[in-house]
Amino acid sequence: MLRTLLLIPVLGASVIILVPSKWSKLIRSVALLVTASAFIYACSLLSYFDANSEKIQLFESHDWHGRFGSTFSLGVDGFSLPLVFLATLLMWVTVLASHTLLTSRPSVGGEEGSRLTSFAQNYTEAKLYYFLLLFLETAILGVFMARDWSLFYLFWELMLLPLFFLIERMGEANRQRAALNFVLYTMGGSVFMLIALLLLYDATPSHSFDMTAIAVGAAELPHQTQYWIFFGLLIGFGVKMPIFPLHGWLPLADVEAPSPVSILLSGILIKMGAYGLIRVVTTLPAVATDFQELLATLAFINLIYGAVLAWYQRDLKAMVAYASISHMGIVLLGIATLNKIGLTGAVVQMVAHGLTSGALFLLVGLLYERTNTRDIGDYSSLVQVMPRFSFFTVFTFMAAVGLPGTVGFVAELHVLIGSFARWGGIVVLLSVGMLISAAYALRTVGRLFTGPVSAKMGAIPDLTPTEMIAAAVLSAGTLTFGLFPAPGLTLLAGSLLHLNR
Numbered sequence: 001m002l003r004t005l006l007l008i009p010v011l012g013a014s015v016i017i018l019v020p021s022k023w024s025k026l027i028r029s030v031a032l033l034v035t036a037s038a039f040i041y042a043c044s045l046l047s048y049f050d051a052n053s054e055k056i057q058l059f060e061s062h063d064w065h066g067r068f069g070s071t072f073s074l075g076v077d078g079f080s081l082p083l084v085f086l087a088t089l090l091m092w093v094t095v096l097a098s099h100t101l102l103t104s105r106p107s108v109g110g111e112e113g114s115r116l117t118s119f120a121q122n123y124t125e126a127k128l129y130y131f132l133l134l135f136l137e138t139a140i141l142g143v144f145m146a147r148d149w150s151l152f153y154l155f156w157e158l159m160l161l162p163l164f165f166l167i168e169r170m171g172e173a174n175r176q177r178a179a180l181n182f183v184l185y186t187m188g189g190s191v192f193m194l195i196a197l198l199l200l201y202d203a204t205p206s207h208s209f210d211m212t213a214i215a216v217g218a219a220e221l222p223h224q225t226q227y228w229i230f231f232g233l234l235i236g237f238g239v240k241m242p243i244f245p246l247h248g249w250l251p252l253a254d255v256e257a258p259s260p261v262s263i264l265l266s267g268i269l270i271k272m273g274a275y276g277l278i279r280v281v282t283t284l285p286a287v288a289t290d291f292q293e294l295l296a297t298l299a300f301i302n303l304i305y306g307a308v309l310a311w312y313q314r315d316l317k318a319m320v321a322y323a324s325i326s327h328m329g330i331v332l333l334g335i336a337t338l339n340k341i342g343l344t345g346a347v348v349q350m351v352a353h354g355l356t357s358g359a360l361f362l363l364v365g366l367l368y369e370r371t372n373t374r375d376i377g378d379y380s381s382l383v384q385v386m387p388r389f390s391f392f393t394v395f396t397f398m399a400a401v402g403l404p405g406t407v408g409f410v411a412e413l414h415v416l417i418g419s420f421a422r423w424g425g426i427v428v429l430l431s432v433g434m435l436i437s438a439a440y441a442l443r444t445v446g447r448l449f450t451g452p453v454s455a456k457m458g459a460i461p462d463l464t465p466t467e468m469i470a471a472a473v474l475s476a477g478t479l480t481f482g483l484f485p486a487p488g489l490t491l492l493a494g495s496l497l498h499l500n501r
Contacts, residue, residue, distance in 0.1 A: 009135070024127070055494075056075035056076070056077055061073040082351050088137070089473070091264070094133060135161070159269070159272075177252065192231075192233075200229060241328055254318070296336045304329075316375075338422075352481075355399075355477050356399050356478060363392060397444060416430055
């Protein structure tokens with residue numbers, strides 16, 4: 001069943017290749033149908049998933065390269081299945097938000113906004129764009145479903161290709177620099193990851209890349225060797241997460257990438273690093289325990305550093321990018337607790353941040369396309385001009401800071417309780433980071449929606465029905481899982497059974 005899910009975007013990309021470029025509306029319709037089908041199919045997996053089992057489920061394995069111990073193995077558990085749901089949902093929202101490829105719309109003052117608008121009549125670029133998105137979806141799903149480290153690494157590296165071209169060909173003014181930074185950071189981290197995985201492979205008696213076999217073999221390694229392996233994997237996944245000081249690529253990539261692609265960058269791609277780190281701490285639990293304080297320190301740095309820099313940003317996309325770094329600090333802190341409550345909070349926070357950051361990049365991108373500016377000082381009293389936009393933006397900002405009743409509150413509460421159980425009163429730093437986040441969120445809301453109506457901004461069109469659907473889906477997910485968290489928390493229960501604390 002997982003192989004079928006993996007093939008859905010592959011088949012969609014193949015169809016898009018065969019469709020003539022001038023049939024751009026058909027290409028977009030195919031992309032929408034394929035991404036919606038992938039999401040619906042992913043949701044159907046719930047009926048086959050036993051949340052009370054700690055085993056890898058829906059598992060399938062096929063010989064790939066027997067000589068090197070590589071297999072094409074797929075499976076999901078309570079850590080990976082929620083991220084599969086999130087990935088397929090955000091990909092559908094991204095395609096839905098990419099309507100400017102087909103609809104050229106002048107911004108305020110008659111100037112061109114996002115570069116995507118310039119592709120409205122470039123059918124070849126539109127075809128390439130949707131093809132790359134579906135290619136990217138395949139790589140993302142492969143990372144979350146792989147149960148063989150060599151297969152995991154293959155999908156991890158494949159993800160670079162579509163993202164490089166999406167940023168470099170369709171981004172903003174500094175797109176070449178952003179794309180190059182992204183690739184160099186990721187490939188640099190991947191070198192450390194590959195070396196660590198080869199050491200683990202060599203330690204496995206069967207010389208296999210199977211994740212379960214490697215976890216057993218890793219336990220027999222000398223403690224010092226496990227340390228080096230842990231650091232190699234921490235660097236590799238820390239770049240993508242991103243963990244300070246390996247975060248430099250994210251703000252630049254988020255700002256320069258097309259706004260729909262930014263939804264994926266912060267909404268799901270940085271979760272790949274956090275997911276990988278969860279696999280590391282479960283593979284090397286003894287070393288992870290020794291370095292809990294290091295992970296917690298890095299988490300607090302991420303949390304405070306990202307929040308402070310978000311406060312100082314005037315560019316709306318840069319602000320959301322640095323806010324993402326801060327929120328991933330909460331995820332890292334939950335992982336560092338190595339207890340059930342903290343890890344539950346980490347996974348829920350990944351989903352919560354995926355929904356809220358996706359919605360924020362969606363809304364900021366739509367505003368930029370209409371106004372050709374992201375400077376927060378250029379706006380005022382948009383609530384009188386764009387009431388629908390204002391409603392979704394205010395709600396999303398409040399959800400991003402953990403408003404009770406939203407999924408972010410559930411996540412932060414679990415991380416707070418898990419952290420207090422491990423470190424006690426020092427978790428007051430978590431509260432400080434949350435207060436800074438609330439401060440810049442309220443400041444942004446005040447700048448955007450209060451004050452006199454600017455003459456230049458007085459004729460901005462409000463959200464279209466298509467745009468409202470995309471924003472409403474993400475907002476509904478944020479609210480639903482915040483008010484009714486039990487089903488989502490139950491999904492994680494089985495995967496946490498092996499934890500002793």
